[in-house]
Amino acid sequence: MTNPPATSPDRRPGGRTARIRAQVLDAVRAELAEGGPSALTMEGVAKRAGVHRATVYRRWRDVGGLLVDLIDAAGELDWQPPDTGSLCGDLTALNQEIQESLVVRPSFAVALMAASFHFDRAARAQTRLWTDRYAQCEILVERAVERGELPARHTDARALLIAATAPVYHQVVLLRAEFDPHLPRRAAEMAVLAAEAGAFTARRPEGV
Amino acid sequence: MTNPPATSPDRRPGGRTARIRAQVLDAVRAELAEGGPSALTMEGVAKRAGVHRATVYRRWRDVGGLLVDLIDAAGELDWQPPDTGSLCGDLTALNQEIQESLVVRPSFAVALMAASFHFDRAARAQTRLWTDRYAQCEILVERAVERGELPARHTDARALLIAATAPVYHQVVLLRAEFDPHLPRRAAEMAVLAAEAGAFTARRPEGV
């Protein structure tokens, strides 16, 4: 099975344990920066961290575990959605953040995507990460409604957010297009126009 | 393309060579169907195909090579974009195809995405595949303009197509959401509304 969850009555998170965790996570970042997602290997991390392989295997199990822990450690919890004063500005800023996170090296987001195809835990961490992000961003839409930028009718915030951000992923990850500094704004504007046209408001409950 | 191009003056594409290729590609499909992208391994394919490992390595080099050849063999070349009589219908049909290709097992599209993070050739094959597809689909937009569904002003067909299809990838691959039969139509309608609002027409050449 996995590692002993919280079953063991007493554990030792401090001192050496914490130091080794820091060394290993630093090594993960370094390996990722040097060779990209495909260069992230258990042995490489252990060697760079100056830690025995067995230790890495025991605590993190596989590459997916390393990435999950790295993301936890990065403390994405205190992340806040942008607040620029307009829906289009917020979505543009959000898209810029996303584009940056996909293009920067090392890119945790890309590494996590790569790992998600091989390790279940990485896949679950990925869906959780993005689901949380979209949930946090729903406030952007609420604020836009309050400002009168969108009709007061109920708007599917999540669908709007996905429509605005998905093209960025699509271009960078799937199509591997060259970096386009205007893409975040264009995608945001597109989503806003669609929203203003009622694309994300509930339809009459006739068809479906 | 992949293997020694046309350098060698004489080659032997027939007989045993062709038979082994068929065996190997069948094995790839079977492995993919059984265990998904992460189960696709050179040794597994060789064993299932009843072929020596070295043969697979020599001819296909790596898992990416297998997938690239598989796609070539699938003859996606004679693929035709949908033609339902309306832009929204076309985009919906396109999205349904895409959704199906991502959900079906074995999913070559997902396997290729997974491999694209590890093998350059797979990445290039993927971008080429989708770039070609989008190029072929630009006719959908042209037909819509001819029908008067879109303003005659120049429309960025590629951007429209990406806006319409990206949410499907996003939901299925990144968010791993449950299968939503309405998603293809909703995403298509969203893109059409945005297009009608002029989201994909060239702006005044002031800002950029």
Next chain:
DNA sequence: AGCCAAGAGCGACAGGTGTCGCGTTAAGAT
């Protein structure tokens, strides 16, 4: 029918991956 080289089979090999048992160190509690 016979030739010959492309291409498949074969086994050996180095290096990487993941697991295990056991001894040692040191975190946390008394």
Next chain:
DNA sequence: ATCTTAACGCGACACCTGTCGCTCTTGGCT
């Protein structure tokens, strides 16, 4: 200060991955 034991270090191991040199088979040609 002392004790307990969680957690790390270590080396052995079995297995997997990718490559190489060689031999044997056989497709395509004369």
